[in-house]
Each structure stands twice: as C-alpha cells, then as structure tokens.
Amino acid sequence: MSTQEALALGLATTAKPTPAPRRRIGLGTWLLPTYSVMALVFLLIPIVYTIVFSFNISGKSNIAWNGFTFANWTNVCDQQDVCAAFGASLLIGSISTVSATILGTMIAIALVRYRFRFRAITSLLIFLPMATPEVVIGAGLAAQFLSAGVPKGIGTIILAHTMFCLSFVVVTVKARVASLDPALEEAGRDLYGSPRQVFLRITFPLLLPGILAAALLSFSLSFDDFIITYFNAGTVQTFPTYIYISATRGIPAQANVIASAVFFIAIAIVVISQVAAQSRRKRLGKTP
Amino acid sequence: MAGGFFAESGADLELKDIHKRFPGFTAIEDLSLTIPAGSFFALLGPSGCGKTTTLRLVAGLEEPTSGQVLIGGKDVTSTKPFQRPVNTVFQSYALFPHMTVLENVAFGLKRRKITDPIGKAHEALRLVELDHLATRKPQQLSGGQQQRVALARAVVNRPALLLLDEPLGALDLKLRRQMQLELKTIQNEVGLTFVHVTHDQEEAMTMADTVAVMNKGRIEQLGSPEDLYELPKTAFVANFLGQSNLFTGEVASSTSTSISVEVGGRKVVVPKARAQVHEGTVTIGVRPEKLTLLAAEPTAESGTNIIGPGRVVDVSFSGVSTQYVVEVPGVGAVVVFAQNMSFGPVVQLGAQAWATWTVDHGFGLSDHPEALTTDADA
C-alpha cells in the first residue's frame, strides 16, 4: 500500500453522520440489578416485620396488628422476664467477648509471628470448633458438665460462649496480623524500642482495628446464640432462650423492642466504622 | 459467526468518526481511519493517549459513544466481542490463572469447536518456544514467558484482525527482535491484519507498513514510517519520533515552489510541497542529523539554508555520532548530530559555529505557533 493511499483512506473525514450505536441489552443491564434489589428486599422482610411489630398495641401475643403505639418502647421493662433475659445476655456477651478476644489475639499473634512444633494441629484445633455443628458442641459441653457435676448456670454459658467465639477471634485477628508489615516492628526495634515498648506502641495500635472487629463479632455471636446456650443454661434465661421458650405462648412486643434496638445500634456501629474506614482511606490516598 | 474455521485472510478495519467518552473524560476524539486487509499497522503514542481504548473499541470490549466500527466492510459496532473475528494480546496478558498454559492457548479453539485444538495449541506454543512449559500454570512463568503465552493464545486462532497491546514490552532486546521476526512471519504467512500498539518507536518503524501517531485521543499523523520521519506535520510528531529543531517565524516571501521564513535575522527556505502552511507566522523544522556544523561562516548558496553564528554550549559523544548544542541568539538552542568521521570534535566547546542544511530537508508544520508554546509549557 502506498502512503498516499493510506493517507487518503485514513484521514479522509467522512462528512455523513453515522448513527449512534444501539445499546446492547443483556442479562447484566437490567435483569441483575432488578433481581438484586428484590433479593435484598426479601432479606429484609422479617427484619421490617420485627421492627414494625415493636410498635404494635398488643397483649400477651403479638401476632395481629392492633394499632400503633410507642408504649412498648417507653415501657420495655414492664415485661420483667424480657428485661432480665436481655440483661443476662449482655453480661454473658461482655464477659465471653473479653476473654475470647484476649485468648484469641494471643493465639493469632503466635500463629503468624512464631515458629513452633504442632503448628498444623494447632490450626486444626482452631478450625474444628467452627466446623462442628452447634448441637454437638452444646451436647458435648453439657455431657461434660453433667459428668463433672458442674451445675448449669451463667458460668457454664460463659465458658461455652468463650470457647466458640475463640476460633472466630483467631481467624479475624490472624488476617490483620498477617497483613501487618514486620518491617514496622523492626523499625521500632531499630529505633531503640524495648520489646515491650514495641508491642505497646507499634504492634498493638496497628492490630487494634482487627481486635475490635473480632470483639464485635464475638459479641454478636454470643448475643444471638441459642443452641449451645440452651444445652448449658439450666434455669438461666438469655434473650434467645427466652424467645424460644415463649414461642408457644406468644412473644411480647417488648422482645421486638429489644431486638430492634440492638439492630439499630449494630447497624449504626457498622455504618460508622465503614465511614471512618472510607475517610481514612481517602486521607491516606491524598498523601501517597 | 460461522464457527469452526480459521479466517481465510486478514480483514480490513475501518473506524468512522469514533468518539469515546468516559464519565468526565474524553478518551477518543473524532477518530477515523482505515487499515487495509493484510497490513501491519502500528499505533504509537505517549502513555494515556488512548491506544488501549482504541483497541478495546475494535475488540468490542468498549462501546463507542458515537461512530462506527467496520471489520471487512461489515458494521460490527453493536456486535459482541466473542462474535468478532478479532483477538487481542492484552497489555496485562490476562492469562486464566486456573488453567494450564496449554488450556489457555486451546481455549479459543475449543470455544469455536475447531478440530484438534490440543495439537494446534502445541504448535502455537512451539512457535513461541514454550511447548516444554505447556503443563504449567501462568503464575509459574516469568513475565516474558507469560507474554509469549498471551501471544500464542491470540495467534493460534488465526483471527482476521489481531490486536496487540504492547505485546513485547516485557522482553529483553534479543528475544524482542526474535519475536518481532516471528510476528512478521506469522503475519506474512496468513496475511492477517495486525494492529500493534507500542511505546517503542523503533519497533513501530521497523515492523509496520503504516504508523499512526496518537496524542490526546486524536491521530496526529498517519503514514509510512519514512514519511512520518522525513515529513512530520505537527510539532508533536516531529518531537515524538526522533528529535527536531523547530523555528518559528514570519513568511517573508514566497515563490511558486517555496516559502522563505525569517528566522533569527536570516531567511530560511522550505519547499512549498513540504510545508503545511504558506503564509503568516509558521513553524518550520529540520532533523539534527541533517545539519552540518561549520567553524567558519559559509557563503550563502541557493538550495542551502544557514543559521548562525552561535556558541557551542554542549558537546556529547555517543559512539556513532556526537551531539552538539549550539546557542544561536534570537533562535535558541540548535541540536546537531555529526557522524564521527574523524577523531575529535568538529568544533570545540565555546567556539563559534554555523549550521547549514539542504533546503529539501526542511519541513513546515501545521501547528499554530501559539498552540505550540502552550504545548511546550504543558
């Protein structure tokens, strides 16, 4: 091809306007978004139901809609059992969270940072509780407490919850430790930090987001656990066991109030931490 | 597409008035070009000028905001990528990580139900000298090996149109030359149409029949490698392909065949056929290797331009040639490449010097001089 031809062909600007391309209509263009919105709506149905019925004028059972009221919210503790069960859940959740977070964080640091024998079996020991159905864990602990003659109560529930939260803490914190650049700690040592100072001033602050996330996860697992708790509760009622036992005779609207309040608080925490993470990312993005 | 057969020959590609706008950014502005069947076309341009976007539009991975894409005379603007007789060697390779090298190369053949995909895949791997690594996963290959697998994966399909997005960028010089030859061989053998994107101007010049220089979403100039080099039409092309000395001045007089431009108190003549603008303020230029450096003022002759006197401010030796920078009052720095025909520099640092060149080597640009200065600032 001669250059002249190429130039003539190539740069000759055709005067006649070309039609705009037809947009392709594919599966992804409208079907998928529509489906996704509908799927999310479906997921939210029972949540909305629970929240709406926390405003219902109701007697003992809270199934039919009788009219709107704030009374259940203002008088949550009119139903003393609900409040007591909620209190027990908070107490159990807090203690289990603190102990599981401490034990789990220690294991996570050791797993990522140190070499030791029996590594594989340690990892298996962490993984297995997550792969064991709750009935088995519940029944096993109950059988053990039974044979050891330990009376069931708040104590046994806390021991059980700490156990199953532990594995989740290890997994969450481990991811954070692994993503931590060891050079940062080395720099700390290089700058005359004692091991203790390095841990307190560098390692721990960097791990804190992961530890907090693990604690949050622990608390929500503990707070919502029913199966393991039921096997080891004795006469103590937590919020979930209260609902289970009351299911036959009807759940008071105050239970919906507590569940809704917990829901809003949890969503608020998640949204705030997301926004904080987003703005931190933006801030870091500006100064590369 | 009627599957099951290789393309008989290359197809021509025509882009008509293509615009491509991303949200808040226009990547391609009014692009029209035709690439004849069987040619080797190179797209050259600085990073971010829209080369990859152009290829993606042709492959169908991106839809133009307006305009048409025609392959072999057929409008494929709204055809899906897998229905186009086009294959791409991606800038990022995009080798499937869950498949072996062989499976990667056979992928397209299997989708088109071509007979003996495995045999043909091995053949393609032999072509890029990687058949011994056929069972490896892409992560187990070096960057250059991955690039060659990507090449094999596209070439094995014998597409009517092969798009190459900097396919040789990660290779060392020797392998690169070898792959360039392979590419040329494949292209000649089957008569495929190649559209080759590259940063490397030497690669573009040696391999392509036609080179297009792109800048900011537009094609600045398109032509054979020699034409682009000898007769650049814009300052961008003049400086992107090799180096140029550019002078701006008023057209003082003109004859039927040439114009005479006032530069630094001297008249510089450029043939009209080689100048884009014939009146007013114009920018003209000449390549540094076309200049002859003289220590004494030459006598003016017709057919020769003279510039100077100036002071030699820099001399740098680079083996084959020596580069001199001469600071000429009222003109600026003039760069001269002189072949090292004799020992020692032609003129000494700090000496007075004149530069001359044959009128037929000059060229006149189409840029508006103001646009040029703002360009230079940017």
Add this chain to the structure above:
Amino acid sequence: MAITAFSGSAVAVEAAPRRRSRIALVLLLPGILYLVLFFVVPLVSLIITSLESQTAPGSGVYQYGFNVQNYSDSIVQYLPQILRSFLYAILATVFALLFSYPLAYFIGVKARRWPLLQSFMLILVIAPFFISFLLRTLAWKTILADEGPVVGTLKALSLLGPQGHITGEPIAVVFGLTYNFIPFMCLPLYTTLERLDVRYLEASTDLYASGWSTFRRVTIPLSLPGIVSGTLLTFIPAAGDYVNASQEFLGGSSSAMIGNVIQSNFLVQSNYPAAAALSIVLMAIILIIVSVYVRRSGTDDLL
C-alpha cells in the same frame, strides 16, 4: 468489617513465621488449653457418654459400658431424621447458593463503580445478622401462617389447595434454613467476586466464549474458593440446626431433623447415650462429607 471473618482463611496471606521463642508458648498455652478443656474434652466425654448403658432397664441411671449398640439402635431408630437432615441441609445449601450468587456478583462486580452503593448493599446483606435469629424465624412463621398473606395469595391463585399449609411442612423448614444461612453464603461469595479481575472475563469473550460459556469456564472456577467456603458455612450449621424444624417454629411432626432428636433425647428424655451417639454420628458424617467435598473441589488449602 467483622463479618468478613466468616469468609475464612482465604483472606490472610501468611507471612513466613520467623522466630522460635518461649514467648510463643506463653501466647499459645492459655488459649490452646482452653480449647482442649472445653472442646476436645467435651468431645471425648461425648464419646464416653455414647457408650454408656443403663444400670437397670428403666432406671434412668447410666454408667460406662462400651455399649456400641447405642449407635446401631439410634441409627436404626432415627434413620429418617438423619437422612432428612442431610437432605434439607443440601437443599438449603443449593437454594442459598442459587439465591446468593447473582446478588453477590452484582455487589462484588457490577457495583464496583459505585463504592457507596456497594457498601450499602453489603450492609443490607449482613443486616439479618443483627436481629435475633429466633425472632426472624418467628416472623416468617407468622407471614407464612395459614391466615397469613402468602398462603392466602397462593390459594387465591389455586397454587395451593384449599387445605394447604406451608408452615409445618418440609418446604417451610427448607425455606427457613435457606433464609437463615443466606448471609453466610453471600459474604464469602462476595469476598472472592469482589477480587475477580474482569480482565479475565474480557479475555474470555475475546476468545469466542459467549456470556454463558465465560460464566461457566472462567467466572465460576475463579470464584470457587468463595463457593466452597459459602457452601460449608451453610451446610454444616444447617445439618445440625433444630430451631427451624422444631414445631414451635417452621417445622411439623414429619419434618424433625437430627438436631431435634438430639435435643429432645438430651434435654427432655434424659437419654444421654442416645443423644451423644447421634451427635457423634452427625459430626462424623459432616467431617466425611466436608473432607470429600473439599478434596474434590481442589481447594485443599482452604483448611
């Protein structure tokens, strides 16, 4: 976010551990001891309990006796419940996967251009975690009840006979299991799909693969780690669940699962050996299924 921990070990890039030290022991020992004491020992005592026999028939007092017959007895007696558990769990896992994959794909791939929308949709996916699991299930019970809107509509459309029910039927149990474990399926799928490089999909369409073919040969294999951890996180708890299937919730007399049997034997009938034997059977079957599944899907490194 805390919940992404569910997506399992795939996230962490494990740096080579470098030091051998006594500190490691100090860090490990309390937690490991705790797990041994409250996970391993209970499993052992479960095995011991499962081998106990009654001192005298009908006495209700048990003592150790290597009574393997407990296993055969309870398996024979509760075979329908055992089979039903795994059938329901498999169905729920399949339904949850079919439900979640398109949603996770949209959030993880299509919504990338709008990070705010992405976060918003993700929060909606995990929202069910934050409201009591039991209350959610009870909400479905009311919605699906005979007097509820769903049954009414289905009857009006003649899709359900005039005597038809949903609650108390197996369909309600499978529905409840599916619903409750969707977030566990969605999150791991999301985490792998979110990192899916769309350039592979482009390369595939460039190589003559249609949309479906690209999905089957590129998208699915590349998201396999998410599929595997999502199905495990759904299947394991679903197989052992007894809330959905219990009669106060979505189940009926003919939909009891192995979890219900274990619970009633342990907590109601105080037949500890039977409950323990069934627990061990459940755990053994799950471990076998999981290890075969993980090996078959070629994601060994997930564990």
